[in-house]
Amino acid sequence: MTPLPNQRAPKTRAVARRLGGHVVRGLVMIWVVTTISFVIIRNIPGNPVLGQYEKLIEKGMSPDEAQRATAALYGFLPTGTLWEQYTGYLKALLHLDLGQSISTPGTEVVTLLASAAKWTVLPVLGGTLLSFLLGVTLGVYAGIKRSGKLGDLLSISGSLLHGVPQYVIGLLMLAIFTTLWPILPPGGPVDVEYVPGLNAGYLASLVQHATLPVLTYALASYGGWVLAMKSSVATVLGDDFILAAELRGLTRGVLFRYIARNAILPLFTILALSLGMLFGGAIFIERIFNYPGLGLLLVNSIGARDYALMGGTFLVTTVAIIVANIAADLLYTVIDPRVRTGGAA
Amino acid sequence: MTTLSHGPSGSPGSHSSEEGDLVAGPAAPPPPGVRVRDLVVVYKTPLGELPALGGVGLTVDPGTITGIVGESGSGKSTLALSLLNAVQPPGRIASGSVEIDGLGDVVRLDGDPLRRARGRHLGYVFQAAQNSLNPLKTIGKQLLDLGRSHGVADLAALVRDAKDLLGRMGLDGARVLDSHQHELSGGMRQRVGIMLALVLNARLVILDEPTTALDMITQATILRIIREIHKERGLTTLMITHDMGVAAEVTDHLAVMYGGQVVEHGRTTEVLGSPAHPYTQGLIRAIPRLSGDITKASALPGRPPTLGTLPKQGCVFQERCPVRMDVCATVAPPPVTTHGRTVACHATAAAPPLDGRKEQP
Structure with missing residues (x-):
């Protein structure tokens, strides 16, 4: 027989204990990932110094000039052994110093990341939340009415959109809304003629430019939410307590809430993870709509063999996913009583 | 509040007047009786619609505890759900009626009146x-x-x-x-x-295997509670079980189900003491005794029928019956009631064994 635990006090204590464990594990994980990505990055074929040197020669510099210019440019590059570079990198990391970018000389990596992050968070977060709300709501209906026409329609729309790759949806949106029916700007984050700030013109331009990326992202992930929610609802509908609630004469509204709340629980993990993943950027979408987010930054940094910038974007993604995981777990201790008390139900 | 009609002697207890009063007072309406008539429940399968209940008739006297026993697949849970008009798809009630005092024919209820009847008039307790x-x-x-x-x-x-x-x-x-x-x-x-x-x-309470999966001590406690509360609140109680011991301990009346039919129904002491239907007799022989020779317990030969293997005509028990007659293969035995005992068996009808214990070789 399970003893009845005193419920109120352990709630905060359990959360605090979990948080402590998570932070320690998270830091270890960040260190491991940082180390792995450091090793991988240094082993990618291609040498940024040589690349720069060749670029300058292509531009018409003499070899001597090009060498001098390159040396001046990369004077700050770590020059020691791999081990010295690694320890130096970790030391700098502890001071939140990610170094300077090679491809955009003279700019701190942190600055580049911060500026790219804001252009990623806006459309991807908007798109994720929009598709989550839409997908989950329609998924409940698809699950409850799964033997009806509406359910079939929702399921088919979900499977279809889930199957079409992000970039196909993006290109279609681009073709439809900028060429066939040109009502939205084809790319870029905002029109340059507006002064950034809280003025109507700037904000309107911001929203206009964000619409297509947000819609594309929402459409591309909507299908997954519908299908996940539908199957989760189908599972809950098979649970005994739903029949029991029906046989106790509970109203449809109450039943609906019982079903929806139980079915949405497992989806929070996926949501938290995709919120973490969003810091990796939506590479295809940012490419198509020329949106200067983290995904684009990552692709460009790899192309340019910009070690510091690559390491920085990897780190941001790593930290974001770990934080999202922790947030998801803590969220469960709040919304799922079985996790809160560690019950053995 | 509910818009349903109630029994002749007033409305169901309201929570302001009966607060703390667990004993049904003199003002409480009498417990409801239940009359199930020709109830047919079919399940949709790839082979077409197959009957889970093939015309069940059962009268439950007000204020009694009636047990419904049978093997898995005999239709006892389907019958229990039918009492709340809650047969789950792909099943449906095809015909027949379930008259409950104060509610009328439950089969004809739907929508909000049905929802309100569940919970307020009909209490259902799960496994x-x-x-x-x-x-x-x-x-x-x-x-x-x-x-x-x-x-x-x-x-x-x-x-x-x-x-x-x-x-x-x-x-x-x-x-x-x-x-x-x-x-x-x-x-x-x-x-x-x-x-x-x-x-x-609720005055009609349906318990679906209420003690399954409980340990013996807890099982005994729950059974005692069911008996006491039944008496104190003046209920009509239906208890589904596959445990003959539980049925013997708690129930006043016992209905034995087989292949979607009630094959025998009567006072528990009589049904268990002198079983009339060959299936009931086999069921009781299959119980191992605590004292005595365990080999004396003999399982029924054959397997209980499933939806697809029920005989198309004649008696549902014919394939496993030790006293089968020619007529059993063609004509379904009608339920015959004598001295408050209902039995559906050609052999029993030919030689009523109700006056004495039927000896088995």
Whole structure:
């Protein structure tokens, strides 16, 4: 027989204990990932110094000039052994110093990341939340009415959109809304003629430019939410307590809430993870709509063999996913009583 | 409040007047009787619609505890769900009627009147092994959901009634209402299930294998509670079980089901003491005794029929019957009632064994 635990006090204590464990594990994980990505990055074929040197020669510099210019440019590059570079990198990391970018000389990596992050968070977060709300709501209906026409329609729309790759949806949106029916700007984050700030013109331009990326992202992930929610609802509908609630004469509204709340629980993990993943950027979408987010930054940094910038974007993604995981777990201790008390139900 | 008509002697107990009064007072209406007539329930399968209940007739006297026994697949759970008109798809009630005093023919109820009848007039208690409670909400919150769904005005009184009922069953009511399902043991959950079935003063209570998956001590406690509460509140109780021992201990009347038919029905002592139907006789022979030779317990030969293997015509038990006659293959035996005992068997009808114990070789 399970003893009845005193419920109120352990709630905060359990959360605090979990948080402590998570932070320690998270830091270890960040260190491991940082180390792995450091090793991988240094082993990618291609040498940024040589690349720069060749670029300058292509531009018409003499070899001597090009060498001098390159040396001046990369004077700050770590020059020691791999081990010295690694320890130096970790030391700098502890001071939140990610170094300077090679491809955009003279700019701190942190600055580049911060500026790219804001252009990623806006459309991807908007798109994720929009598709989550839409997908989950329609998924409940698809699950409850799964033997009806509406359910079939929702399921088919979900499977279809889930199957079409992000970039196909993006290109279609681009073709439809900028060429066939040109009502939205084809790319870029905002029109340059507006002064950034809280003025109507700037904000309107911001929203206009964000619409297509947000819609594309929402459409591309909507299908997954519908299908996940539908199957989760189908599972809950098979649970005994739903029949029991029906046989106790509970109203449809109450039943609906019982079903929806139980079915949405497992989806929070996926949501938290995709919120973490969003810091990796939506590479295809940012490419198509020329949106200067983290995904684009990552692709460009790899192309340019910009070690510091690559390491920085990897780190941001790593930290974001770990934080999202922790947030998801803590969220469960709040919304799922079985996790809160560690019950053995 | 409910718009249903009630029994002749008044409305169901309201939570303001009967607060704390677990004993049905003189003002309470008599417990309801149940009359099931020619009930046919079919399940949709790839082979077409197959009958799970093939024209069941059963009369439950008001105020009795009636047990429904049978093997898995005999249709006893389907019958129980039919009493609430809650046969789950792909099944459906094809024909017949379920008359319940104060409600009329339940088969013809639907929509809101049916929903209101469930819970307020008909209490259903699930198997203990099943999780009949929402895992995310405390018992108390689920009690309030129940009250609001049935338009109970005085929710404080409802909570008081629930605490009284839980206390009556030996639990700390306040504590249980503040708990989640996973914090309760099987026996506690089952008492919560009984509380939820009774708290709106339902007078017909249907228990579906209420002690399955409970340990012996808890099982005995639950059975005692069922008996006592049945008496105190003046209920009509139907108990589905596959455990003959449980049936013998608790019930006044016993209906034996086989292949979607009630093959024998009568007073429990008589049905168990001098079983008339060959199936009932086989069922009782199959029980191993605590004392004596265990080899004397002999299982029924053959297998219970499934939806697809039921004989197309004649008696449902013909394939396993030791006293089969030619007529059994073609004509379904009609239920015959003598001295309050109903038996559906050609052989028994030919030589009524009711006056004495039928000896088996």
